[in-house]
Structure formats: C-alpha cells, structure tokens
Amino acid sequence: MTHGTLRVSALTKIFNKGSTTVTALENVDIDIAEGEFVSIVGSSGCGKSTLLNILAGLERQSSGQVLVNGRPIAGPGPDRAMVFQSDASFPWLTVKDNLEYGLKVQGRSQAERERVVGELLPLLGLDQFAHAYPRELSGGMRKRIDIGRAYAVEPEILLMDEPFGALDVVTREHMQDELLRTWSARRSTVVFITHDIDEAIMLSDRIVMLSPRPGRVREVVDVPFARPRTPELRETADFYKLRTDLRRMMGEATR
Amino acid sequence: MRLRLISLGSLAAVAAVWAVLTLGGFVDKLFLPGPQDLMSVVTESWQELLANLGFTLTRQAVGFLIGSALGIGLGLLMASSRVVNAVLDPLVELIRPIPPLAIIPLLILWLGIGVVPQVLLVVFGCFVIMVVSTVEAVRNVPRIYLSAARTLGAGSTRIYRTIVMPAIVPALVGSIRVAAAASFGLVVAAEFMGAQEGIGYQMILAQRYLRTDQIIVCIAVITVTAWLVDQAIRRLERRYTGWTERHVTAGGASRTRPKSAVVAPAAAAKENS
Numbered sequence: 162m163t164h165g166t167l168r169v170s171a172l173t174k175i176f177n178k179g180s181t182t183v184t185a186l187e188n189v190d191i192d193i194a195e196g197e198f199v200s201i202v203g204s205s206g207c208g209k210s211t212l213l214n215i216l217a218g219l220e221r222q223s224s225g226q227v228l229v230n231g232r233p234i235a236g237p238g239p240d241r242a243m244v245f246q247s248d249a250s251f252p253w254l255t256v257k258d259n260l261e262y263g264l265k266v267q268g269r270s271q272a273e274r275e276r277v278v279g280e281l282l283p284l285l286g287l288d289q290f291a292h293a294y295p296r297e298l299s300g301g302m303r304k305r306i307d308i309g310r311a312y313a314v315e316p317e318i319l320l321m322d323e324p325f326g327a328l329d330v331v332t333r334e335h336m337q338d339e340l341l342r343t344w345s346a347r348r349s350t351v352v353f354i355t356h357d358i359d360e361a362i363m364l365s366d367r368i369v370m371l372s373p374r375p376g377r378v379r380e381v382v383d384v385p386f387a388r389p390r391t392p393e394l395r396e397t398a399d400f401y402k403l404r405t406d407l408r409r410m411m412g413e414a415t416r
Numbered sequence: 417m418r419l420r421l422i423s424l425g426s427l428a429a430v431a432a433v434w435a436v437l438t439l440g441g442f443v444d445k446l447f448l449p450g451p452q453d454l455m456s457v458v459t460e461s462w463q464e465l466l467a468n469l470g471f472t473l474t475r476q477a478v479g480f481l482i483g484s485a486l487g488i489g490l491g492l493l494m495a496s497s498r499v500v501n502a503v504l505d506p507l508v509e510l511i512r513p514i515p516p517l518a519i520i521p522l523l524i525l526w527l528g529i530g531v532v533p534q535v536l537l538v539v540f541g542c543f544v545i546m547v548v549s550t551v552e553a554v555r556n557v558p559r560i561y562l563s564a565a566r567t568l569g570a571g572s573t574r575i576y577r578t579i580v581m582p583a584i585v586p587a588l589v590g591s592i593r594v595a596a597a598a599s600f601g602l603v604v605a606a607e608f609m610g611a612q613e614g615i616g617y618q619m620i621l622a623q624r625y626l627r628t629d630q631i632i633v634c635i636a637v638i639t640v641t642a643w644l645v646d647q648a649i650r651r652l653e654r655r656y657t658g659w660t661e662r663h664v665t666a667g668g669a670s671r672t673r674p675k676s677a678v679v680a681p682a683a684a685a686k687e688n689s
C-alpha cells in the first residue's frame with residue numbers, strides 16, 4: 162500500500178497570456194515517498210507555487226505526468242490539503258467554523274468536529290479566538306487558521322506554500338515544532354515551500370532546489386540529521402556546513 | 417467638531433434665509449411657502465398623507481421585493497451556469513442601459529393606467545440593478561476561497577452554498593440599498609401617471625391646485641421614508657455582515673477588536689519577497 166506518494170515526471174507548465182508565454186516549470190522530475198517531508202526552495206518567481214497548485218489539482222500541467230498514489234490527478238481533494246501562500250481563511254466564518262469547514266464537507270459528526278477543533282485551537286495558539294472572525298485577527302493568526310484548516314482534514318499529503326513566512330520567530334519555531342509533531346504522529350507526506358534555508362533543513366528529509374525561470378530541478382539535497390531534531394542542531398558544524406552549501410547553490414542558481 | 421459646527425451653521429443659514437424670505441413676505445407663498453404653511457399642511461392633512469404614503473409604500477415594497485428577488489435569482493442562476501449565462505446575458509445587456517422612466521409610455525400603452533404598470537416600473541428598475549450587480553458580485557468572489565474550498569473536498573453545489581453565497585452578501589447589500597433608493601423615485605414617478613391614490617397622486621393634485629406647500633410636504637415625507645428604509649437596511653447589513661473589513665474602519669463598529677489580537681504585527685510584511 163502506498164499512501165501519499167507523489168511522482169512528478171517531465172512536468173512542464175507554460176502560461177499563455179495573450180501573445181506572451183511564460184514557462185514557469187520545465188521538465189521537473191520529483192519522486193516523493195510515503196511519509197516523506199520534502200521542502201522546495203528557489204528564488205521568487207521560479208514556479209514553486211505553480212508546482213504546488215498542480216499537485217493540489219488546482220492547475221493542469223502543460224505536459225508531463227503527475228501521479229498521486231500511482232494515479233493521475235483528477236482534481237483537488239482533501240487527500241491533498243493545501244495551505245496557500247496568501248490569506249485564504251474564509252472571512253465570513255469564525256475561527257472555529259473555518260477549522261471545521263473540511264470536516265463538515267466530509268460529513269463528520271458534531272462531536273468529532275468539536276474534538277478536532279478542540280485539539281487544534283491550542284496547537285495553533287488560537288484558543289482565545291475560537292469565536293472571532295478573521296478580520297479581528299492579525300495576519301499571522303489568520304495564516305494559522307489556514308494551517309489548522311488543512312491539518313483538520315488529516316490529509317495523506319499536506320501541501321504548504323510558505324506557511325510560516327508571516328510569523329514572528331518565536332511563533333514560527335513553535336509552529337515548526339507542532340508541524341513536525343503532527344507529521345510524525347500521522348506519517349503524512351509533506352511538500353513544503355519556503356525561502357528560509359534553516360527552516361528547510363530543520364524540517365525536511367530532502368530539499369529540492371529549483372532554478373530561476375523556467376523552474377527546473379537544480380539540486381536535490383538529502384538532509385542527514387537524525388530526528389527528533391533539537392534547536393541545538395543549529396549550532397553544530399554539520400548544520401552550518403549544509404546551510405552554507407545550500408546558500409552557495411542558491412546563489413549560483415540565481416545567477 | 418469644528419467642521420461639524422460649520423456644517424450645522426450652513427444648514428442653519430439656509431433655514432434662516434428661508435424663514436426671512438417667507439415670513440418677511442419677500443416671496444410669494446405660491447412660489448415658496450414658509451415654515452408655518454408647511455406645518456399647517458401637516459396638521460390639517462396628516463391622515464390623508466399617511467393614507468397616501470401607505471399606498472405608495474405598498475407599491476414600492478411589492479415592486480422592490482419582486483424586482484430584487486427576480487434580479488438576484490436570475491443573477492445567481494446566470495453566475496452558476498455558463499449555458500444560462502449565454503442565454504440571458506445578451507438580454508440583460510440589452511435592457512440594462514434603458515432608463516426605467518423611459519418605459520413608462522410603453523407600460524401605459526400595454527397595460528393601461530392602473531396599479532399593475534406602476535408596480536411593474538418599480539420591478540423593472542430594481543430587477544436591472546440587482547441582476548447586474550449579482551452577476552458582478554459572483555464574478556468578484558476571490559478565487560482563492562474557491563480554491564481553498566475545493567482542496568478541502570467541497571463540490572460545486574456546496575461551494576455555491578457555503579462560499580459564493582456568503583461572500584457576495586456585502587456587495588449585494590450595497591446594491592439593495594441602491595435599488596431601494598431608486599424604487600422610491602420610480603414609485604412616485606409611476607404615480608404621476610394617473611394613479612388614484614398615493615403620494616405621487618397627491619403631488620399631482622397639489623400641483624393642479626397650486627399648493628406648493630403640499631408638494632413640499634410630500635417631498636419631505638417620501639424623502640424621510642426613503643431615508644428610514646435605508647437606515648433599516650444598513651442595520652440589517654451590520655447585523656449580518658459583521659465579518660467584513662468595512663465596518664472596522666467605518667467607526668462605531670458593532671464588534672471591537674480583541675485587545676490581545678494586536679500582537680504579532682510582523683504579519684503585515686508577508687507578501688512574497
């Protein structure tokens with residue numbers, strides 16, 4: 162049984178806008194195993210969000226193949242919940258109702274929804290705000306609603322597009338810890354986009370680096386550090402070396 | 417505060433000029449009646465005014481409700497199905513630019529003078545406003561909400577019910593206010609065309625008997641009523657769309673921002689780098 166495997170082969174995405182065409186992704190190959198945590202890094206505009214949208218089934222590739230659990234993607238589904246780069250919390254629903262949205266779609270009982278939301282609220286640091294509307298919250302808090310809404314449906318594959326970019330350092334590290342905890346408890350697959358190399362190293366099994374437009378896989382780096390990873394890892398020479406290597410590759414990739 | 421005083425002063429100045437001109441006998445009462453003339457109209461004929469207002473409000477309400485319901489319903493239908501849209505869009509585009517008042521002669525020719533064409537005029541005006549703005553509102557629902565719902569497993573019917581419908585409410589309420597305001601103008605105009613009762617009818621009579629004072633009182637009555645209706649809709653709006661950003665800045669918002677929510681402002685700079 163393979164649950165949560167992703168196989169991307171020869172994926173190309175071309176945007177046509179009138180007479181101009183933009184090649185966002187070119188010939189991308191990525192294999193992601195069940196339960197793997199993969200980060201995608203690359204400079205702005207290199208096609209990271211586009212790749213995630215295709216994995217989510219929101220956008221179709223121009224050519225190439227994307228298989229989820231061995232089958233081509235037919236469309237979006239809660240097996241691949243997504244945390245969007247921009248604010249996507251529903252402003253007409255309270256925090257609690259936002260978190261419950263996917264569960265209601267699945268027809269879960271009220272008791273079960275209460276239980277899931279009851280667990281999520283403290284994890285997200287939103288327990289004081291269950292009945293607040295998104296507009297009453299800060300941008301970082303709204304981001305956490307999006308994250309919780311995706312966690313709630315317990316997807317096989319969790320797609321996250323710079324989810325922690327809007328958070329302050331302390332909240333971000335807390336959210337990273339919680340993500341790792343949920344991930345290891347559920348053994349779901351995570352595809353995680355970030356600009357933050359430290360974050361990518363701390364979280365991932367593998368890091369896929371895309372080159373600037375058109376996005377191609379420039380480098381795939383295994384992160385060798387054992388889990389659970391503690392904050393002290395950041396102080397080690399190995400960490401420092403990996404980070405320097407990645408920075409250098411990023412720099413070269415940008416050129 | 418100071419600006420407020422200035423505004424009040426400007427109102428008071430106009431009122432003073434009016435009082436001086438009329439009470440001092442500088443203008444003919446036929447041309448511009450004074451405050452005491454208006455007061456006596458109110459005290460003498462308030463029953464008649466109220467009765468006529470009742471007739472007018474009934475026509476207005478029936479026309480407004482039917483027209484808005486039709487407009488919203490058809491707009492939602494058009495926005496939900498491409499085929500329906502392809503059928504109806506050219507027709508809507510065809511009637512949209514027609515000034516509602518311009519169809520009065522046609523209505524009279526087809527339906528004679530009576531309550532039906534009067535109500536139909538209001539229906540027409542409200543329908544056009546609402547159908548256009550409903551289609552527009554559905555088109556303007558941010559795509560990210562639709563995408564988010566789809567990735568959470570929602571199908572198109574559910575998305576329509578749980579995402580599109582709530583998301584368009586604020587825009588619709590705005591248009592409903594426009595339609596309500598327009599409906600008062602339309603109903604009075606409709607009553608100018610041979611109605612047997614109603615504020616518009618009373619105004620035509622007053623015009624015939626050169627009762628400028630009555631005309632002005634009628635204008636005031638219909639204006640105050642329209643204003644009250646607008647206030648009522650705004651109340652409902654605040655009640656049902658408390659979630660929109662708008663009311664936060666609008667001052668005197670019903671909901672206040674929790675104090676602790678002010679933390680983590682780092683979020684402001686979350687745009688893609």
Ligand SMILES: Nc1ncnc2c1ncn2[C@@H]1O[C@H](COP(=O)(O)OP(=O)(O)OP(=O)(O)O)[C@@H](O)[C@H]1O
Nearest residue numbers: 176183185204205206207208209210211212688689
């Ligand atoms: N819907 C679209 N229509 C046309 N071009 C698009 C569309 N979406 C993305 N693009 C283009 O594709 C390229 C990749 O965009 P994408 O959003 O995937 O970048 P990204 O790597 O996520 O960048 P960032 O790190 O800034 O979020 C960009 O050049 C962008 O202009």
Ligand SMILES: [Mg+2]
Nearest residue numbers: 209210246688
């Ligand atoms: Mg992006």
